[in-house]
Amino acid sequence: MIAPRRFLPSISSLLALEAVARLGTATAAANELALTHSAVSRQLKVLEEQLGIALFxxxxxxxxxxxxxxDYANSVRDCLESLARASLKIKANPSGGSLSLATLPTFGTYWLAPKLRQFSQQHTEVTVNLGTRLAPFDFNREQFDAAIHFGRRDWQGVEYLELARERVVPICSPDLVAKPPVSAQQLIRMPLLHLESRPGAWEDWFEHHACPAEKLHGMLFDQFATMAEAAALGFGVALLPEFFAKDAVKDDRLVRAFKEPMELPHRYYLVWPKSVTPRAPLEQLVNWLSEATDPDLSVD
Structure with a gap:
């Protein structure tokens, strides 16, 4: 149920409050809102009288x-931004059926995007809006219906749909390795590049290849794309998902430093909150991905 109208100020009053709070003066707010100084002052006075609280x-x-x-201005700003996003969604898809999905940059580009294109061709009534998130978040605080999660089933309060597993492979500049592939013992003596969201990835890789290593150091990156570019420039060896490495080596700026890929125990999942009944667009995507993907197959 919507709150009583006495608790619902006009949009004009809320815009005036937000602008003054952000810009610092009623004059600056009036210029931004194309109003007179007195009009802005009047909106603020009406708002204070309605709330019965001094805001200024x-x-x-x-x-x-x-x-x-x-405190009130911060809450108003969040509400106005939410309203603006809702307006943008309905404008982008007047018939309704929009879906907001948080995805991982590399997986979203190389695996998810082609499948979403197929989904959109079959479900023209659904518009999928994409955003980037690198780690689990609170669905109650974010404007997303679902998200792509890589790792284990450790995201609390969500439903899971397994999408794919992953293999990783070391790649580097041809200038760094004259005659690839090399051995794990040779790799451990080279500069190694690391991803923030996958601490210990190299240690796991060397352990898997019977070459234990601890506390490996090197340059740190937040995305595979920038790490791959650093590898191409000769900064070190990057451990990349095979589906990304395949494209990365095509232009001969990068080579596979080690022949065999290593399969990870982690998985890619589609996740969505348990506490909310999925809307029709999300149900359609879940059902479609369930039929269009095979979790037993690696990401290709």
């Missing part, structure tokens, strides 16, 4: 937010 302290010719005003 008058200091000479200026205004300063009270502690309550600061």
């Amino acid at each position: 302290e008058r200091r000479g010719q200026g205004l300063a937010l009270t502690p309550s005003g600061i």
Whole structure:
């Protein structure tokens, strides 16, 4: 149920509050909103009277937010941004059926995007909006219906659909390895590049190849794409998903430093909150991916 109208100020008053809070003066807010100074002041006064709380302290010719005003302005900003996103969604897909999906950059580009294209061709009534998230988040605080998760089933409060497993392979510049492939013992003496979201990846790789290593150091990256570019420039060896490495070596700037890929115990999942009944667009995507993917197959 919507709150009583006495708790619902007008959009004009809320816009005036947000602008003054962000810009610092009623004059600046008036210029941004294409209003007069007196009009903005009037909106603020109406808002304070409606709430029965002082949101500003008058200091000479200026205004300063009270502690309550600061908290309220932050909440108003979140509401206005949410309303703007909702308006953008309906404008992008007037018939409804939009779906917001948080994805991982490399997986989203090389694996998910082609499948979403097929899904969109079969479900023209659904618009899929994509955003990037590198780690689990609170669905109650984010505007996403679902997300792509890599790892184990350790995201609390979500449903899981397994999408694919992954193999990784070391790649580097041809200048770094004259005659690839090399052995694990040779690789451990080379500069190694690391991904923030996969701590210990190289240690696991060397252990798998009977060449134990601990506390390996090297340059740190937050995305595979930038790490691959650093590898191409000769900064070191990158451990990349095979589906990405295949494309990365095509232009001869990179070579596979080790012949055989290593399969990881982790998986790619589609996840969505248990606490919310999935809307029709999400149900359609879940059902379609269930039929279109085979978790027993690696990411190709």
